[in-house]
Amino acid sequence: MNTPENIERTSTGIDLENPSTRRAAQLTKALGHPVRLAILKLLCERDTCFCGDFTDVLPLAQSTVSQHLKVLKECGLITGTSQGVRTCYCLDPSGIQELHQNLVNLVDTFDTSNLSDCC
Amino acid sequence: MNTPENIERTSTGIDLENPSTRRAAQLTKALGHPVRLAILKLLCERDTCFCGDFTDVLPLAQSTVSQHLKVLKECGLITGTSQGVRTCYCLDPSGIQELHQNLVNLVDTFDTSNLSDCC
DNA sequence: TATAATTATCGTAATTATACGATGATTATA
């Protein structure tokens, strides 16, 4: 597996252009806001939500909630489907699966058994 | 455990002031940049790094790297200890442990077996 | 068909993040 990319990557130990690193950063960034965590949590509990369901329980303007939904949608974590006047929001199974795997990898990376009190 | 706060929280299902939610958002936000992920990854591999070790392998100005280190330090994920002219950076065991637990919780939250193709 | 309901988008303001060079502070070395 010593393709040129791998050689270059392992030579520095760091490759900021690595797609999987970039994707991990994108996903964690999307999680990195209490409102978006709350939205995802509610979707985990309720399967299906309309935009109004979020605005009912969030102390934010409807336009702001819509913006957060857009962020989650654009990075593939949720879907939004028009149903009449309303939009039905759901977790996107493939995105959530990817997130899940990514988080598992991170948990693996930050394995607490490897920690040393160095200083 | 029906304190007024809990009643209010469970009535909406969402509490943005919940410290654990806020902390989860803070931690994921800190992870949400490729450079900071790279820094943490390198620390996982090498135990100990001086600031110069990062600037050697990152295509960024020293002041920028220092800023990213500050972010990670301020949310408790790394420590920085002066050793002569240099500063020794390490993973902060307690912060990493907290991160670990937080990520485990998230993995739990986004349990892929619960996913339904709703729309 | 007129009105109401729902949501996305636009415009905008304020704040935060990201990056750089310059500089200061501290410690080691000549």
Added chain:
DNA sequence: TATAATCATCGTATAATTACGATAATTATA
């Protein structure tokens, strides 16, 4: 003691984020 090395901080520029109200677009209802 003068100089070099290392790193943090300051000042600053630019971009991105977060939030709001207003409004447009679409669909349902009277």
